[in-house]
Amino acid sequence: MSRTGTGESRKVRTALVTGGGIAGPVAAMALRRAGIEATVHEAYDSTADGIGGGMTIAPNGQQALDAIGAGDLVRAIGTPVVAMGLRSWTGKDLARFAPPARLPPQQFVRRADLYRAIHDEAARRSVPIHHGKRLTGTTDTGSGVTAHFADGTEASADILIGADGIRSTVRSLIDPSAPEPHYAGLISFGAQLPPSGLKSTDGVMYLCFGKRAFFGYQVFDDSSAMWFANLPHRAPMTLAEVRATGAPDWLRTLRAAFADDRTPALEMIDRTDAGQLLVAGPMENMPRVPTWTRGRMTLIGDAAHAASSSSGQGASIAAESAVELARCLRDLPYDQAFAAYERLRRPRVERIIKLGARTNSDKTAGPVGRVLRDLVMPVAMKLIDPERTAWQFDHRVDWDAKAVPQVSQVPSAPLA
DSSP states (O other), X not given: OOOTTXXXXXXXXXXXXXXXXXXXXXXXXXXXXXXXXXXXXOSSSSOOTTOXXXXXXXXXXXXXXHTTTXXXXXXXXXXXXXXXXXXXXXXXXXXXXXXOXXXXXXXXXXXXXXXXXXXXXXXXTTOOEEOSOOEEEEEEOSSSEEEEETTSOEEEESEEEEOOOTTOHHHHHHOTTOOOOEEEEEEEEEEEEOOOSOOOXXXXXXXXXXXXXXXXXXXXXXXXXXXXXXXXXXXXXXXXXXXXXXXXXXXXXXXXXXXXXXXXXXXXXXXXXXXXXXXXXXXXXOOOOSOOEETTEEEOTHHHHOOOXXXXXXXXXXXXXXHHHHHHHHHSOHHHHHHHHHHHHHHHHHHHHHHHHHHHHHHTOOHHHHHHHHHHHHHHHHHSOGGGSGGGTOOOOOTTSOOOOOOOOOOOOXXX
């Protein structure tokens, strides 16, 4: 007797994960912890060692990794960020905020260090990561899904998970009419500086709303530092176009943008040579993705919910989603698991994305908007109860809790 369509036949035992950045290997480790054999397929031929700038991993992201025994990876390579300080271009302190004291501090990590730590841990846990596997299409076989790669090879499993970033191929296969990312009107740059005699910021990362551009920085206890800048640029540019301009020209542009600011921006940019400048490229906003799942395929991370870097939550909510999806697949047939996962994740991630988009609009404020922001923000922040913003950071994925299927809404019987 055929078991097609039964809960047993829909129980997941194997999974393909496309995307070998951060979310993909985390998802594969979580799936393995859930008893599901998972392999990662990465489009690029080589690893991404040494690539990228820095990011913060919020307490919620650390907890998600703790749920699969990987949180110590972040704490081993990270530097605590005890608070975020907001400043105006005049050097005036506008506000300071931090996760509630009951939670661990955010951790600043270099993306290259996090990438290497996660890949090493995935290898230790026997998670295969195959490079040079650019996805071109999929076939639903009825009992599973087969991925087709540009090199002519194939791979099959019970399900396929798209962790392939903001320009996800899997997203377009799930929904050919899926939205594309939109240019946010900002170009991003950054650098890491060696010990230079700069005074430590004592664990505070400062975010400065400059007169012409946005600047963030932190100086560590050994006087090494990191900075990043978001430069308004009306005309959209591709990453290739931004990089074609060249680091020396961009450094001159950045010096001009921060020339009037009474913040450390100009000093830190002057300490940066062209070889140290990271040209991260255009910042993008991802519209709401209406369809995360089709058949045996679903999305996680930036493929489903790309948060602006302004949110400080991109990597953290990607880790949450990876672990939550694995928990659901552990306990439910794949179709019920996908529905439960989306029900649990969509409201939270879309709320965080809205916050990041609001911050981006503050960064591109005009002269009038700048004045109003600098006047209103200190007052507004004093009126905000810190516990009202704690929801971002005080979020736990309860790995030990059994996932439950979505309950259909049944119309109530009419009253007699």
